Amino acid sequence: MRIVEIRERTAPIASSIANAYIDFSKMTLSLVAVVTDVKRDGRTVVGYGFNSNGRYGQGGLIRERFAPRVLEAEPKALLNDAGDNLDPDRIWAALMKNEKPGGHGERSVAVGTIDMAVWDAVAKIAGKPLFRLLAERHRREANPRVFVYAAGGYYYPGKGVEQLRAEMRSYLDRGYTVVKMKIGNSLDEDRPRIEAVLKELDGKARLAVDANGRLSLEEAIGYAKMLRDYPLFWYEEAGDPLDFTLQAALAEFYPGPMATGENLFSHQDARNLLRYGGMRPDRDWLQFDCALSYGLCEYQRTLAALxxxxxxxxxxxxxxxxxxxxxxxxxxGLGGNESYPDLFQPYGGFPDSVRVSDSHIVMPELPGIGFEGKSDLIKVMRELAK
Amino acid sequence: MRIVEIRERTAPIASSIANAYIDFSKMTLSLVAVVTDVKRDGRTVVGYGFNSNGRYGQGGLIRERFAPRVLEAEPKALLNDAGDNLDPDRIWAALMKNEKPGGHGERSVAVGTIDMAVWDAVAKIAGKPLFRLLAERHRREANPRVFVYAAGGYYYPGKGVEQLRAEMRSYLDRGYTVVKMKIGNSLDEDRPRIEAVLKELDGKARLAVDANGRLSLEEAIGYAKMLRDYPLFWYEEAGDPLDFTLQAALAEFYPGPMATGENLFSHQDARNLLRYGGMRPDRDWLQFDCALSYGLCEYQRTLAALxxxxxxxxxxxxxxxxxxxxxxxxxxGLGGNESYPDLFQPYGGFPDSVRVSDSHIVMPELPGIGFEGKSDLIKVMRELAK
Structure with a gap:
């Protein structure tokens, strides 16, 4: 049993959207296929992975530095003790050989993308949905019903309040009871946007707002004073993701829930947020994304730090x-997951059979991560592997 | 006036050395040439840059993401107000367009390498040594006499205490009065190494030790208890570079000078060390390296955070x-600089005319960074540019 090949393709995820920080029109994504020599149901087991939005594809690092380390390793050294499956932690160790500590960016995306594909392969070889495999390994009970919220509300050139309301309405129509919109352009622009959306939601859904890390301490406090007038689901990433002192100071001005962490890419960085960010374990939310952060092997260390x-x-x-x-x-047993109902297709979203109801989905019982259940996505993936 | 081309070549810096964390035999380096359309003394002005050791070359990121942004920018937008030179901060802003905050690694090396070449070009266009140009811009007096210490003392396969002593002796012979060696393999192995080196130095030089971030809190405390028996120049990077709580706790056990920071790659990360690392401004040392950390434009923000x-x-x-x-x-006005008398050639080191005396060098008056004064280095650089 061995990994035969690791393929990568960098693809645009072109979009006309803009958040408060970046323009997505030049954004790329790495799609990875980890091809094994294992057969299941007459088919070669291939694990798939990709990096989530907001960071760029990592074709150079994957092809030049990380994939070769796995392929050059002794295949037996990458298997579990029983020799009946790949061992994700041993593969992770091979990926990170000769890497210095600190500096967690870019390579964290390259490794996270490969790690996703490895876990997909491992669960497929085991013939189980990944969530069941994980629950077994951690001696927990799986809960296939998962909270999801609808992220959108981006600034588009020329997008007015009416379009924003219509967008939010469409999320309600699709079963979401928590929705998210971008803020950060200015208080004067954002207060009417927020009030319009709250009016549209009419108490049938909660609203989260996201500043994408662009606010200074003074601006973040200004927003906190405005936002605390509303019953928001959360106030997300006010300042620079590494400005833990800013985050801690905000709690003095904002009693409601806050959320951050999507731009912290290691368990060490996540731990620093918990140590220094003044986040409150009874109400705040942590948004670390394994696909950008060295994958699930590292995410388990982050959960241990929690x-x-x-x-x-x-x-x-x-x-x-x-x-x-x-x-x-x-x-x-996480609290849920983000979803982008209208964006980043075909990569984001759910298997075709899944419907959102009361902002929850139920996981289908598909071997692996479940990509085979999403027809537009698996089509793209199989093109890479064939 | 414009940047005509940005060339990059990734080269091995193969070496049989190992520190406590990585094997340098697979390490690479990016050499960059920023070619302008400016002539000085009949020659096209080309700025050169490279990343320092410990992190890998960034050919993929430079060629695919960062160099194109500079070349696609409106050339006038990259000049200073007078239009008589390139503006490093404007070029930096072009490099970092559409980059999200946080995640400071790899891209920080790519940008740092290009930024070095830009500053080299800017000083050459101004016809001045870079240190004089910087002093003028900051309304300071330049001091061409700079403290340098000799970094070495790596673990090599088969290297014994006698070889280590001979190495340190050679640094003394070459004018150094501060030398550095690696530690971290084990207390039992390192105490005799340290004592042997101190005996060899015989009071004629001070010894710094470097654990390269590998020690756990418990191990770091164990080392602190051993090391405080000796009058060391510093105890460097005991634990993970982002484990600021470990660093702060160490001060309880180690009253002497400590040093860290080479694996923090942004002003935000550097600021967190100052905020949370318990470093003592009267005795500790900060080792942030601009070549790995978005360059001098960012380093000036780090100095502002200081x-x-x-x-x-x-x-x-x-x-x-x-x-x-x-x-x-x-x-x-920094406190000095690291040097590796025997390593990382031809990239590291001094112009040919420079001699170390009493652990200080005097900067020659060469336009730019001074690469033209180091014959083996400028030969490699000109090969890339021609």
Missing amino acids: DVAGWSRSRCIPHGGHQMSLNIAAGL | DVAGWSRSRCIPHGGHQMSLNIAAGL
């Missing part, structure tokens, strides 16, 4: 809207 | 052993 710090993993609702985090949520 | 935190920039002795940091030290 335990040490006295945080429940139910406070985690990852960024990214991919099925990998859905599996982690269902298998390891 | 000012806010009440730190003198004379506490900075950067990692990396390159002439860029020598210029920053001479121009902006």
Whole structure:
């Protein structure tokens, strides 16, 4: 049993959207296929992975640095003790050979993308949905019903309040009771946007707002004073993701729930948020995204750091809207997952059979991560592998 | 006036050395040439840059993401207000367009390498040594005499205490009065190594030790208890570079000087070390390396964060052993610079005319960073540019 090949393709995820920080029109994504020599149901087992939005594809690093380390390793050294499956942690160790500590960016995406494909292969070889495999390994009960919320509300050139209301209305119509919109352009622009959306939601759904890390301390406090007038689901990523002092100071001005963490890419960075960010374990939310952060092997270390710090993993609702985090949520008891109903297709979203109801989905019982259940996605994936 | 081309070549810096974390035999380096349309003394002005050791070359990121942004920008938008030179901050902003906050690794190396070449070009266009240009811009007096120490003392396969002593002796013979060796394999192995080196130095030089971030809190405390028996120059990077709580706890056990920071790659990360790492401004040392950390444009923001935190920039002795940091030290008043007398050639080290005396060098008056004064280095650089 061995990994025969690791393929990568960098694809645009072109979109006319803009958040408060970046223009998505030049954004790319790495799709990875980890091809094994294992057969299941007459088919070669191939694990698939991709990086979630917001960071760029990592074709160079994957092809030049990380994939070769796995392919050059002794195949037996990458198997579990029983020799009947790949061992994700041993593969992870091979990926990170000769890497220095610190500096967690870009390579964390390259490794996270490969790691997703490895876990997909491992669950397929085991013939189980990944969330069931994870629950077994951690001696937990899986819960296939997962909370999801609809992320959108981006600034588009020329997009007015009416279009924003219509967008939010469409999320309600599709079964969401928590929706999210971008903020951060200015208080004067954003207050009417927020009030219009709250009016549209009419108490049938809760609203989260996301500043994408662009606000200074003074601006973040200004927003906190405005936002605390409303009953928001959360106030997300006000300042620079590494400005833990800013985050801690905000709690003095904002009693409601806050959320952050999507731009922290290692368990060390996540731990620093818990140590220094003044986040409150009874109300705040942690959004670390394994696909950008060295994958599930590292995410398990992040969850261990939460335990040490006295945080429940139910406070985690990852960024990214991919099925990998859905599996982690269902298998390891996270609080839910982001979803982008209209964006980042075909990569984001759910298997075709899945419907959102009361902002929850139920995981289908598909081997692996579940990509085979999403027809537009698996088509693209199989093109890479064939 | 414009940048005509940005060339990159990834080269091995193969070496049989190993520190406590990585094997250098597979390490690579990016060499960059920023070619302008400016002529000085009948020659096209080309700025050169490279990344220092410890992180990999970034050919993929430079060619696919960062160089194109500069070349696609409106050339006038990259000039200073007078239009008579390139503007490094405007070029930096073009490089970082559409990059999200956080995740400071790899891309910080790609940008740092290009930024070095840009500053080299800017000083050459101005016809001045970079350190003089920097001093002028910051309204400071340049000091061309810079403290340097000899970094070495690596673990090699089969290297015994006698070879280590001979190595350290050779640094003394070459004018150094501060030398550095690696530690971290084990207390039992390292105590005799340290005692042997101190005996060899015989009071004629001070010894710094470097654990390269590999120690757990418990191990780091164990080392602190052993090391405080000796009068060391510093105890460097005991634990993970992002484990600021470990660093702060160590001060309880180690009253002597400590040093860290080479694996923090942004001003935000550097600021977190000052905020949370318990570093003591009267004795500890900061080793941020601009070549790995988005370059001098970012390093100036790091120095501003030092000012806010009440730190003198004379506490900075950067990692990396390159002439860029020598210029920053001479121009902006840093405490000195690392050097590797026997390693990372031809990239590291000094212009041919420079001699070390009493662990200080005097900067020659060469336009730019000074690469043209180092014959083996400029030969490699000109090959890339021609």
